[in-house]
Amino acid sequence: MTERIITYAEAIREAIGQAMETDENVFMLGEDIGIYGGAFGVSGDLYQRFGKERILDTPISELGIVGAAVGAALVGMKPIVEIQFSDFTAQAMDQIVNQAAKIHFMLGGELSVPMVLRAPSGSGTGAAAQHSQSLETWFAHVPGLKVVMPSSPYEAKGLLLAALDDPNPVIVLEHKLLYKTSGHVPEEQYRIPIGTSNKVRDGRALTIVASGVMVSRSLEAAETLSGMGIEVEVIDVRSLSPLDMAPINESVKKTGKVMLVQEAPKHVGFMAEVAARIAEGDALYHLTEPVRRLCGMDVPIPYAPQLEKSVVPQLDDIVAAAVEVNRGI
């Protein structure tokens, strides 16, 4: 049997389409998701397939859109909100943070908000400071939200279908640079459990922990490192909330060296949490080198291509840092 290869964007669209076919309560809303097909082409032909009642194109009103999704979710629907760039979740933050995240707990547990909010995240497209941020830590810091970052087409479909099964608000941060990348995706529905981390490469020299686009970049780096005789283990933190530390701790115990890679700025970034959790457990005693974080610089994302590249870990940066950690300095 040949493997079916589709893109990350197609995998997301397929998941949405299948969910809409199986469950009439699933619908999608967002800006330019209708005839335009979505700013990144994700919704594509869903509008033609499901019509304007279920693929709800909206005015430019992020707060209103997310609020409407929260309200619909409260009373039995399963909305999928697309926010055109994750940066614009800032407009909708009240509904995400003060409403969606807290309603189940705050109102005593009777109600919940089974909403999925998808948004393109990250830099690399020359779109500058207000269209390129990696804001996952904002959401991961709020109890009541679940946060996932799919790293491949396969992950994108499985995590989205799992998010749709979840009775809680799930934030799905999709990386813009991944939309056109391809990979094997089964046609049938499958779920990847939220709250799991995933070992994507075996190695004994050191452990690399990453999310989203940094997973594929780390895997690429791993190939180069392998050519240099350094076999790295790579763990995909596909779910930031809840966070599954087990595969990370297990790997650290084996390799004794860990490098945490993230695109977002270093200061108070998500990988600080991973580092702290390693330090809180017995994996700490297995470390032969200090924990190394390789992160974005603590600056807004600049426009110029050479500037943009310089503030976010690139392939060569990962290789160089891994060599250093491996050598032990």
Next chain:
Amino acid sequence: MTSISPLLAPAKGVVSHDQPSAASALESLLAIRFFEEAVDGLFARGLMHGTMHLSIGQEAVATGVCAALRKTDFITSTHRGHSHCIAKGADLTRMMAELLAKQTGYCRGRGGSMHIADVETGNLGANGIVAGGIPIAAGAALAQKMKGNDNVVVSFFGDGATNEGAFHEAMNLAAIWDLPVIFVCENNKYGMSNSTEFSMRIENIAERAASYGFEGVTVDGNDVDEVFQAAAAAVEKARGGKGPTLIECVTYRHKGHSKSDKNLYRTKEEIEDWKTKDPIGRFEHKAIEAGALNQDQVDAITEKMRDAVRTAITEASSAPDSDPAELLASVYREAGK
């Protein structure tokens, strides 16, 4: 260095009827058009990076509004901001340098097309966030009022932006504080792919002012004279402490929303029809009819503006690339500077 001659208000109220004001307005219209055609070309040839929003077809709005402003007045601009920047008097070379990611660009290559700010001419910045500049304009106007001067602030934004909460909150604040701010809506019929018929139930965006208790007017946004007259009246009112005005300028963008637009949401006929209402041809025609300009003068201005844009490209291209080394030290301003 290359910029348009400062826009001049007409002696008798009609821009196209008065030689100096017609000449300066034509410079503005053509500089915007040629600048954007040039960047469109550079983009197509892979020499420009990122994305870009062009205002080709909408040049009369920025031109007519800025003709009613002084250098000390402020503007806030949008993602589609080249026209505002040029009409307010920015240097085309520094704009081009910014788009070409050069160290000499207005934002040192950090902002690009979507974030150009020219503080010297009172441009507080283009904005990547739809409606992001509207409350900022109200705040800048509040400061003018508190300082007791008679500067005004113009906020440019699109039709789509008026569906954001930020627009409504800013309108109300401006109303209750009688702020010297003029809200200029460039209604080009679409917010990305969504038409105004789709995204709102009212006929004219100007109607939105009524719910905040101040005046809203709708004008032909492809007619410099109409835009100027509405702007001049609003500016006079604002300078006199009589509060804000909403001006809806009905216009049309000839190009796609941005670089990735396939124009699936509108027809070729509609685009072609609007091209017949092109603001530049109309203005030249009116100015010549009125005897304010003759064909030779129009040709001379056209050549001058083509040259200005060519110079901007040449000068910007030879500038050094923006410098990654200074980024980390650029996030915060040092105290006392």
